[in-house]
Amino acid sequence: MRREDWPDLVAFVAIAEEQSFTRAAARLGVSTSALSHAMRALEERVGVRLLTRTTRSVAPTDAGERLLATLKPALDDVASAVESLGTLREKPAGHVRLTVHSLAMRSITPRLPAFARAFPDVVVDITVDNERTDIVAHRFDAGVRFGELVDKDMVSVRIGPDERGIVVASPAYFERFPPPKKPQDIAKHRCLCARLSPGGPLYRWELEKRGRSVRVAAPPVFITNDSDALLAAALAGMGLAYVMESVAFPYLRSGALVQTLEDWCPPFPGSFLYYPSRRQLTPALRALIEALRYPAPAGREG
Template sequence: MAREDFNDLLWFLAVAEERSFTRAAAKIGITQSTLSHTIKRLETRMGIRLLTRTTRSVSTTEAGERLRKSLGPRVAEIEAEIDALMELRDKPAGTIRLTLSDHAYHTVVWPKLSTVLSDFPDIKVEFSLDNGFRNIVEEGFDAGIRLGESVEKDMIAVRIGPDWRQVAVASPAYLEKQPLPGHPQNLIGYNCLNMRQERSGGLYAWEFEKGGQEIRVRVDGQLTYGSSFPMIDAAIKGYGIAYVPEDLAEKHLASGELVQILDDWCQPFPGYYIYYPSRRQSLPSFKVIVDALRH
């Protein structure tokens, strides 16, 4: 049956349920003569009588009743699904998928979302934690959270955290074995804790800046990680120099478990942003997430 003929089926269903052309026409919002003509056209096209008409009533034939029982639940299911979708437009509900690093999750995202999500039980959030760069459109994410310098230019971006910096740290015991590196390039001769980029597979080149001079150093060492968090413990235990977010190292620097080196080469950079395609803005559930994270 042609797609444009589906209305004929819906109008038949209205007559079969109301058992009256007059009431069905009023319910649909058309004239009784138009409705009667449409049902006759449907019966002619199908080659079977669907309704039995008398001067006082309308009833379904055996074939018409079979069609009504088959068609009715399906139409009701479609209408219920449409109603549910319309609710997504009007109230915060549904699933929001986010891709972000574990550092962003623990330091910015979860501290903010944990205080508001309990007020919106119909919002579900799926967190995909990794340190690589993801194509959020191709991979079905609603938004990504990355450093401001990494956000794709064709996305809407909202700042969600302050500037921060990476710092080079090591244990006092490790640094006693050899002189402090006075320049980032000197790190090449040290045992350093590497970070592997999950998506590209390459090792992260440590980035330093001083007086307008930018340097990227590819270090080497015994241990390689996919997250900054375990690097702190390895550095405390003397396995080498780690290059980690400053907030992860602060308490260990204060306690003396770690020592910071090359401080004047470690400059702050734009913090985390949530970025997304423009079409996501219209979802109430997504607005709740963005407003909660906004810096």
């Protein structure tokens, strides 16, 4: 392989992963016209078409898929080798990019001020996203999701306590509608529902009792992708809501919300930070993991 082929191969991988010349250009910091020229030149050199282009999308051809399957691990190895040089630094520095689900921010945010004071040369770059984002394809250093959603081939570190999804409503709502006694009764209620991604399906309420699991398709009267809006609607008496106990706890304690179906709401693994097992940790990411680790070592809180 000639040395001049490398930039074009890197460009090809970016376009194939993003399935867009525009997004790939933004990722690489070049113009779309430069990428188009590079792809034409690469396809002429290899003698086969690597990308199928339409007015709306870009996708690898069969030949392109074969090339991508070979190139991507090799480029990842090169990136890991370069990242590993950071271990030679005395102090952690640079960007750490994370994709984090919204509820985990309640655990992460209070720990960031102390981390920033300890490591002033580290920039923590967080994208809040409730979808199962591919951290490798989107070039995140790590992700944070509930433990049950982390793929088995990832290295994971607990950063929060166990969570519990619970069914709640306001006292005023329960004055008008009797609390459900079993999951099937939810179908008779006015429900406040969540959609985790734009255009995606409604989240099904996950309930379990003595090993029997059910996923309830609650009938919605209100739908949102914002947990604060969902909580506000429940507090206003609009209906039943399925929320995290840690979020609802202050309102349960004050009596503003009332829990129901308690015996159908067991705990599940809380938030975990995860990263690819083959990735060499940078000093900055390693320091952030230690700052977020749960439970914190004695004397490190605050």
